[in-house]
């Protein structure tokens with residue numbers, strides 16, 4: 313069995329076409345593995361299916377084909393093992409900031425005393441700089457503050473896998489930098505595995521062990537896994553002076569500007585041919601090294617029988 317904490321095997325998402333029109337294949341042939349404790353960012357143009365993939369990993373949406381396997385079990389439905397921060401906050405509007413978080417904490421640790429729940433909740437409220445506004449309702453907060461509540465809630469339940477969908481998009485540069493640093497600290501202290509979507513190349517380099525580059529849709533897929541071999545602890549102001557920073561940055565930007573579309577055009581020509589199942593090659597832009605990664609399970613075997621055997 314694979315040594316990855318989580319694998320995505322042959323994922324695709326197809327929406328039926330409007331009134332008998334052509335169905336839309338948003339992405340297909342999406343395969344990847346994520347190690348325990350790894351921090352992975354996903355970058356790709358709007359509409360290529362990033363949020364959909366994240367929702368499938370969270371168990372909140374179903375793939376048309378394929379499966380997500382975590383800890384040897386197929387992901388089926390949401391779980392407290394997987395914490396999610398959505399693009400649009402998703403807070404309960406009728407309860408306070410404090411309760412939005414303590415509610416999640418209580419469901420994670422049902423045996424905790426009131427004091428334990430209180431302390432734990434406040435710790436995360438402080439972490440995201442919201443002490444003093446914990447009794448306000450989400451509607452009484454700015455967009456950036458709401459996003460911080462949502463981040464605090466996801467961290468507070470200490471999930472094995474943290475799924476973040478452009479979590480810092482709505483934040484001003486200063487707050488964003490501060491929370492990025494907090495995120496690195498929490499991630500370094502805990503043994504959490506993080507998959508995060510971002511459109512910010514510098515943020516992805518600062519945070520990631522690897523960056524997954526997605527081609528444009530339709531028929532999007534993950535073209536490469538870019539290795540970020542810059543040593544940690546990384547500091548926002550110092551990282552740009554590392555020899556590998558600009559080779560990595562240029563490689564990712566070049567992908568977004570040019571190759572994400574070119575690769576997708578090639579992909580469309582190949583439709584109908586036999587799909588190749590492989591993990592995205594691991595690319596180190598600083599050394600030029602490209603490593604093919606063999607898949608250690610056969611995705612064509614991802615069916616109910618195999619899943620049943622995994623359980």
Ligand SMILES: Nc1ncnc2c1ncn2[C@@H]1O[C@H](COP(=O)(O)OP(=O)(O)O)[C@@H](O)[C@H]1O
Nearest residue numbers: 327336338357358359360361362363364365529
């Ligand atoms: N219910 C739906 N029916 C048809 N197409 C959909 C539906 N939901 C999402 N899509 C399409 O799926 C694609 C991927 O969406 P999404 O995962 O949100 O992309 P991203 O997060 O990369 O911007 C988009 O092109 C969107 O139009």
Ligand SMILES: [Mg+2]
Nearest residue numbers: 362363364399
């Ligand atoms: Mg999205």
